[in-house]
Amino acid sequence: MPQKQSENEIKIKEEDSSLAEFTKRTVPSNYELQKFDEVVEEEFKKNGEPEEKFDINVDSEQDEKIEASLNEIYDDGNGGKVDVKRLDKVKRRGIIYKFFMLVVGLGIIGGFGYGAYYLYQHLGSDVTALDFKIEAETEVMSGEEFFYTISYKNGSNVNFNNAKIEVNFPENFIFLDSAPLSQIEKNNVWEVGTIAAGHSGQLKIKGFLAGPKGKVGIIIANATYNPENISSEFRKEATLTTTIKNIGLNINFDYTESSLAGEVNDIDVRFSKQEKSFINSFRIIFEPQDNIQVMSGDEIKLNNKASSTIIRPGIWQIDQISDEELVLPIRFKFTNKKSPSQEIILRFEQAIGEDKFYQFLEQKINYEVMKNDLNLIFIINGSRNDQGVNFGEALNCSVVYKNKGETEMTDVVIMAVLESDFLNWSTLRDDKKGREKGNTITWSKEEIPELAVIKQNQEGTIDFSVRLMDIDKINLNNSKDFQVKSYAQFTIGSKDSAGKKTGSEENRSNTVINKINSDLKIDEQVRYFNDDNISVGNGPLPFQVGQKTSLKVYWTLTNNLHELNDAKVEVKLPEHVTWDNKNRTNVGTVNYDSSLNLVTWNIGRLPVSVFRADAEFNISVTPGDNDQNKIMILMPGSKATAVDSATGATLEKTTAAKTTKLEDDDIAQRNNDGIVR
Template identity: 20%
Template sequence: MLPNNQSQTESKKPHSVLDHAVHLSIQPGQLILSPFRRWFHKHYAGQYKFDRAVFLFDLVLMSLIGALFAVTLFLILVPPKQFRDDINFRATVAPHEVISGASSTLVIDYENRTKETLRNPKLDLAFPKHFLLQSVSVNGSNVDTHNISLNDIPVGGTGTIHIQGVMFGDVHGTQTFESTLTFKHGTKQEITDRKIATYTFSPAHSTLELGLSLPDRAIASQTMSGTITYKNTGSINMRSVRIKPEWPNGFTFIDASTQIQNGAFVLSNIRAGSSGEIHFTGKFGNVTENPTFTFHPSFVFDKDAYKQETLVASIPILPAQIQLSHSVESNILTPGTNAVFRVHYKNIGNETLSHVKISLTSKDPFLTKHESFASEINTLKQGEEGDVTFTISVRSSVDAALLTSYENLRVRTNAIARYEVAGSGDPTQNKVVGDELSTPLTTQLNFESFARYTSPGGDQIGRGPLPPRVGQKTSYWIFWNIDDTTNAIENAHFEGTLPEHVTFTGHKTSSEDNSVIFDPQTRKITWDVMRVPSTLNPETQVFSVAFEVALTPSSTQIGSPATLLKNIHFSGKDRFTGGILNESKPDITTNLPNDQKAQNKGNIKP
């Protein structure tokens, strides 16, 4: 006999297909109601007089709160449709590809899909920062402002706005335009509303076109030069451009034709269609991997900069084969003399070199030869070394127009080796440039000493008869000038001696505070100046002194010119190089071929 509980359990089991179906249909409902039953028995049963009614009331209240929350959430996430939502804006741009710095046209189409006429519509256009507006037209009519009054827009009405201008922005960045349409509508009550639309474009390219010219290959531990080319391919001028270099690892920047400011080359006012170049020089260290040069250009507007297309280029690098060094025989160079340079070379590579040509070059105008060559070396084996001597003349003077700096000048020289690798089958000529040697240059000296009876303008400054006559006094002015000096001169000393029959009148003038002194016993006229400044700069003045002398000829001088000043000499010390300066001048006589009034009137008359 089965236990009681077992029989009860078995009595609840369904015994037919219909019973099974009813049993399965009841189970989901019981599962759903089960938590409510537990909640009721735990918190309500026996707690209240009408516990079932209170439970049902709370259940309804919580359902209402949940429904209210769901409706609120729906309204937040899915806002109701606004009247303005039926006003459509669509924007396109021509050309299809936006170019930073180039003119383009933004076309905005609008359509009124509402059921009312839009009254008193006004369109306000907002442009990206530094957008250069060229023209705006609405429905084919040009307007002069970006605040545009439109005609009433009927139901189904359309219109087109053309905006032409130049976008300046980051390449692959974003440029955002905005249009705000303000209007009135409503049949019973007038309502003011507005429709705001934004349009975003991304410049794909730039009107600033960069290129990079590099040697076919570079050599480790050697200097290398490159050229950045730039061109404004657009139709408007570029006010300011920055090109920031990112030099390769192991490359040391030395110099460039355009000055670097705050880590970048700065170019101003690049005119439409124009181009230019930036030449740069640097030196590689012991580099083994091929270096990559990177340049980051930007359009600059005050404090804003817009990145343009980056320029990237690589160059193969070879290990160094020849080591070069050079020196100069004297530690300073002097104008008008010969300079002796000695170049030392050595094959530090693992290959035999052939057709080796050693030369010495200078980029400055002070040497008479830009590049001097030694005899070719047929072969240079591993570890072999030698010396080559170059004797080159230093120019006596250089025109200021050839220089960009006028004071404390140096002569820059480099040794160069050109060679081939023997037996390699490669006829390519390799080039190695040695380190630059910078040698101080003693100043050139233009010391002028002459007399005048009339000024260069024709004014008479002398007195007395011309030609000079025996027993009669004729006065002249004598000038000492220093010009075209590249360095300051210390302890400058000018002197000359007055011959018999010539006296110092005491009249004098000078570009300095002090002037000449006359010693009656030695008959010397001297002028001592502590410092003569550099005078090569075209903006500086000639350093000069002038004084008056009087000639009273004797009968022994009849028929020939008379001497006015003799033993004329200048001496001083170059403040930059320490070089001693000495220059003598011929005697000054009454023969003055360059004086308008005194020429051909130098011979003494009775």
Template identity: 20%
Template sequence: MAKLEDLERALYEKSQEAELKSRMKSRVVFPKFRHRSGPYWQEEKRRTPAEKKSSSVRRLFPFLIGGLGLFFIIGAAAFVFFYIGSKGQEAQIVIPARDSVSAGEIITVPVSFTNTSRGRLTQVELAFLLPSGSLVSQNDGWRLAPQRIIQKIEDLEPGAEKTVEFTGRLFGREGEEKKVEAILLYQPETLRARFSARAVKIITIQGVPVALSWGLPQTVSRGQEMEMTLDYTSHASLPFDHLSVRVEYPPGFTFVSSDPVPSVGDMLWEVGTLDPARDGRIVVRGKITGDEGELKSFRAGIGVFDPGTKEWTPYTEAAGDVRIAVRPLLVEILAEGARDAIVKPGDELRVVVRYKNNTETIIRNVFVKVLLEGDIVDFQTLSIQKGGAFDAATRMIIWNPSTTEDIGSLEPGKEGELGFSIRTRARPAVRTADDKNVTVHIGARIEAATPPEEFQGADLTSQDDVWLKVQSKIIFAGRAVFRSSPIPGEGTLPPQVGKKTVYSVILEVRNFTNDLGDAEIIIPIPPNVKWVNSFSPPEARMFFDAATGRARWSIGEIKAGVGVRTPALAAAFQLALTPAEADVGKAVGLTGAIRFSATDRFTGEKREETISALTTELTQDSLTNFNDWRVVK
């Protein structure tokens, strides 16, 4: 298959290089001046007429040589200009195709070319380039177009004209411009070099015969679960292959489920081949939050998704809006000042319930009820402000007009706050593998016992819900030992000046409710303590970096329930200490503060736990005593 690179190779063949070298030899050489001993008229007087004529010829000779060289230079420049600089002048090529086409429509693209020279053009080839993603006809079907289509052409006689047609299908979004390119390669019969002529045609996608439309509710309540539909239909005369539908959600939307289930994440559905006159529907369910009156925009597109490059190419797109309803009575929950606070085991959770009358009328006898759910909350620590009471049977906190004057009569636009606090259990209950990814649900409801006359028959009830994620409880512990060690120690206790004693450090991790990722432990080691490179279990990924003086235990993933339902994650390693005279009577440090870090997979938080530096004071080695801990001579 011929390529454009043939042109460069042909232009620099050995025969032409040899010709160029021979021309370079025809250069002007000027004679050297001779020193004259006397005035030039004295020398002229001694010359004969014949000598004068010969001298004139010698003086003209360099100019003759220079003129001849200049002639060759001009000739070479003319050759370069007419055969190289103006390449393609022997042939003309055009693409008289349509200016626009519908996406997926069959289009025939003619390519016409003419030999405009006086000689025959040989070794003719036509290269045709379609845009990426185009299809070409093959065996009564369609296949993805190659990078370039090469077709051999018979020799073109002077003045000969020929047209070749290519049939394909172009795809893209409405208004997108697609470039079609044709390149004619040829070799003039009288030359050994190959040349090319090029033509480009821009074809605009004037429409996409695939429709996409949203089915969205006009308004939804904040926190309400909503259902929306996305319909797609083909009006094309041919199938569209490898299609997918992609959805972009607004901030505040949480995906719950869909029918069918997504193919990638919660935003992409593979459609495959969409035949003519066929349609489909995707149903998406989710919850949405936001400010009352806020407009939420949903966008969707149907096109092609490349799983290798993750590139998304939409053919057509659709958008739809949903407005967060403005309710007559507003109620809103804030936990720790936010709607997505992370609950920490053992901490106090402070909750504020806001309310507001959004009408132009006084609303009397308002009730506010808050449902509190979650095994991790300790109801015995519940503290309620502003006259609220707790109903243990329903697990509800209730504020009514009899105990809370502020909500007995709400003037137009009046707003206020109620609140409570409650502590969470320090250790969440983990009994089975299902006791993971714990949440606390808080649901608030506001209603009027006696609605105003203008609102008779209307529902003044308003509801707000938040689900707070609980971070995993992590217990990280470490101890230095000598006799109570899984790895036998070396040396003597108490440690002696100038003698080596090898201690063991044991680290343990317990994880309660959430999976952890990217877990590791960093152990700083003082300069006077040596890393022995002995650890247990042997498969533990422990490393020591002498440049930083730090050891690292690379753990990775830690499942929920490790150390609670199953044995704790533990490892031991050894350190060697050779005390100095200055250490006598002291407990010497074996490590710096040891840090554990990981990512909580449920909450997304970066978690860190630290234990204090370990020393030769082996308080957790039951087989040692006070006399074994300090350095002696």
């Protein structure tokens, strides 16, 4: 039977605890805790447990910690304790509140959407969205007509009002027409007005550029406009660069680079039209200088002399230009010597209208001006001017002397100086037997009796020749100047005694510089077997009437000294030889023109770093009845050409003809004598 408990005893519920049960109880008081300790102590005593082992009294310090933790847990934030018996319940908001908040949210979203739509409709998607550009040819000939096309498009959703296009043309652009027409006399402003949203337009300007090759013209166009409902002005800019790629004329100059003061000189201006040319007339201006007298040149007779009008001394108007070369001779003289070297400038101008001219070419010619009593002229290989020469080539030299003074000259000594490390002096040929020493040949009255006394206006010529070394005798890796610098000079006994310095500029001739051309070489082989004894041809060998034999042609170019330009190799195949394709090259391209039966290997630029270039292709031949018992020509000889970038000379090399004997194929020659069976 269960024992009855007193009121002060602690009641322990045997059911499982829960949060609901916990919240029903208040925080135990100190009295209740003390009674709980006493009950526990009594129970230990009844069970015979030692009191000291189960002492659960807590010291004062630990009591304080426990009490502080409980106070912190049940603190209500206002200095009191939370009544855990009472829970405050918050009611959930109803459906009306939710509907109200939904309406408010949709209203805010709709407001933003309407604002964006308003801006889109009234301000446009982008008030700067004007697509503005210029289109035209980037390269044109001088004088060639072309169009600038200026396009614009309104990429926004509002109108662009007060639109205007203003163009700054290149200084050398000649305006001819436009569509639509400009509203001002300068033809560079167009009032476009309103450009509707999404609409586009175009402006076309016709004209041409005048000027020299390489002249650049930059066009700048500006578009201004006001977007609808906006007072600010907006601007867009577009630019385009066009370059003059050529003048359309072939113009060359023939002249001597040295002159004696008071001596008449001629400059021959040679000109002709190129295949594509737009300059139909021009004028030449000889830039005046105070010590130069320009003459008319009317007395000069030439078969291809150009028809010209002398506007005034030093200005010639040319109105006739043809595909055939014409020559305008310009005659002048230096009245006195201002300096050892003097520059002459010729300007070529194209007339635009009546009083406007554009320069399309300027030629500067440097003259060596001499002033002495004995006029000396040094000529090499028929020219007083610089020119290229080849290794192993003979230099045929002439020293022409003439007494231009007022009295006779006595005891004259003439010297020819040839400065070069590449002359083979053992090949010197001199009928006058001059003394050669240290790159100098000297003649006095002992070798040439006429030099004892040279009377006024008396003249004479000394001829000699010397060869350049062969290339296989030269170390090309040696960093020397590959050239020959030549001039003549004189001394006179009476002038030497007066202290005249031997070798000064006053007693020298013109100087000729012969730069040595690059050592371009071409090797051509026609073979049935290659170097590895592998067949690269097919068909019968020896050649048989009515049967096709195919062969391989090998071209090899080598070059050492200078870079080459416009390099190419050409051969016109005989009528009985057929192009058989299978071409290959490591530089450039190999092309075949069937209308001419012409094979061309176009190389173009060949730098020094490319020592060797190779090409190959196939040909075939089918001998006819008339070819029986004959040796047939397969390759008539190929020609390699190039322009030496250092000397300016056009190099040309040719190969020997190749036949059915297959001269370069040792294996094929074992059972082939070249005679068609």
